[in-house]
Amino acid sequence: MNDRSLPAIRKWRKVAYGGMQPGFDDNHTDESFLEDMVTNANVVKRDLSKVILDSVSISQYLCTVTLVVLVWTYTLASSISFRSLLLLDIALLVSGFIVLLLTAEMISLNLFAKYILNILYFIIGLYALSPIYHTLTRSISSDSIWALTTMLIVLHLFLHDYTGCTVKAPGSLTNPSFSSNISLNTSIIASVLIASRLPSWQLVFAIVLFSLQVFLFAPFVVYCIKRYSFWLYLWFSLGLVGLTLALVYRLQGFLFGLLLGLLVFITFICPYWLTRIQKYKFEINGPWDEAKLCFDITE
Template sequence: MDTHFSADSSLSTSRWRKVAYGGMQPGYDDNHTDETFLEDMVMNANVVKRNMLKVMQDSVSISQYLCIAALVVLVWIYTLRSTLNENSLLLLDVSLLGSGFIILVLTEEMLSLERLLNYVLNVSFFTTGLFVLALIYQTLTRSISSDSIWAVTISLLLLHLFLHDYSGSTIRPSGALKNPNLTSCISLNASIVASVFIASRLPSRVHVFATMLFSLQIFLFAPLVTYCIKKYSFRLHLLFSLGLMAVTLTFVYSLHCLLSVFRLPAFGGNIHIRICPTKMPDVK
């Protein structure tokens, strides 16, 4: 009798444990909990405290690349309107290529002669292949309407901007901590296809080659150059971004299609933007 009573008391005084699939514990109800039930719960374990200054500094890269993409679209529109001819585009391509190499030489600390020659060789092969394919690109979308081309191009550019890696470069520079990820590669491919669609509406092979070379220089090599500038000096990166923003707003204003008035009140008012609707260039 005493033995049976001691066994029952030991079962009733056994410590309750948290078990997921242990069934009902003797001496406790099925929904019983005690003070140890939530002792291991961790709240807000993955919350990252943001520094306002750091967020503002990181947003400079986003604004910078948005200006770069806007300049590409402006060059496309000027080319389709025959404002820029093939000679001007080729001169622009050579200027951008030369200035890009100069910036790489001045900013990359670990840039060796072998790596520089590798850059030059790759650009030479890239330019030669692009000139050979320009004839194919010229007739690629001949049977597609211009409205469809503009719709697909705008969609691809939005996809490019949404997936673009604003903290790095699609081409892995020396000293980079990580390789380009999948989303940045998809973003680059979307920009290349958009460039092909626009270039296919141009009248001559030289036009197509010059436009494609310009677009690929911007979408492929501009992130590498801006990454090297930012790594070299943040102050230089900030000045370059401000200059790029000023140039972009100037060309947008002169185009009179995206932005007509951009007025910033003197003392903390709202930004007033007036959009002027204009007809997109009719490309045949």
Template structure:
């Protein structure tokens, strides 16, 4: 009777295998055992984002727009150093940019800009302009003992660093009335542009030249991302129109300065707006992602009232 009971116990069917997340091994199976049902839950390319070429090209316009803005800043520096742009014209340009920026903010962010906030902005800018005018003689003599070749090499390197680390998506832009903490890369990018402006203005002949160029540069580097972000959020069509108009002005200005630079900048714009989006769409075909029961578990909470 004892032998019959043991034989009956040994011939009992093995329990069905099931996937156990916690609780150890299942009796009768190795810890690394899987059956044919293990791959039934496999999903391929579940999280892969399918991009549209036209949308990617529209998004790349923001990069070309800011490249044109930085190029125009450099053109103003060059014309000022060549004495083809005097300090009175620069001051008029500064006032025009300042008034245009406030007008764009009022038209695009009328729900967020109050009179108190606008008054506070005007007061802060007044203190900023006054301090910049007082510090202009220091900026003018700051790099007097350094050779011009070293100054231009450092300035170009800082501008490249600024463009490389700049936030083209606008995620760190501080909108009017909003509180956002900029990340480390955007802070480095902004500081690099300010130091480059100081180095470039230190080669100018007079205090008023230094003040006008520094005011122009800081207006562009500090407020241009905010203005372009507000325009893009207000209307995509207006953003595209403004961007293409800015590209045309920049290309014509560079063409008047140097033909080779015009060709190089045109090639850069074509690469940014056409070649890179097309390349991104093509390499998406080779992206392959597998998800299945081996992935890390994700907790889902069903919160009901």
């Protein structure tokens, strides 16, 4: 019999949008299907020391929020007077601008004057609204206020942008993410709720001004320090952690142990776990993935 009389064997080929090929099932694959498979092409190998240094930003901001809560606690207990709070607000504002002038890049006098003017408008508006904030939650029980404030602070910590990606340069901010906006709003609401439990509207003004300086202005100042010198930022963070632990220890020993354990867990245990579980990561890439368009615009 002549070989030409035998039916030709049709070879399967990969067709993206050609429909079914005659003689083959729709889900048919041949031996060449896995030839282009690549494993762990985009997996990043993490270094333990680098991950620990990156986790410092989380521990540092956790201590910052803890300091705010401590000031709230002492103010509610009438351990801090209005004059002391006002001096603290002025000290934070002046020190923040000094750090900004020393560490920020290419800041002009016009931009600095714009900052001052915006903050003055903000302070005047807050001073005018303080009597309203003082009576805002008069019909709500204190237990509900404490529970709601705790949930808002936890949500703020969970959604906060610890990378500082929303800050590029003085006067130049990228569009913040949806989670960052929620985090900032929750901190402001928590500050107002706490302030509404104070005995006078002057204390309301001082405590809200303090809280908003920390939640709004402090992340930008810390970012400028980190961009200027990472080691200066690291020593600043260590000093802030030490100050927070000392103040919490004076308040209560149990809270000191809880905060210390949480800081150790975040700074050392979590990075160790992250680097250890990297060996179990298994990523598969191949021609079945979605196509990635690359354009050459060198001309």
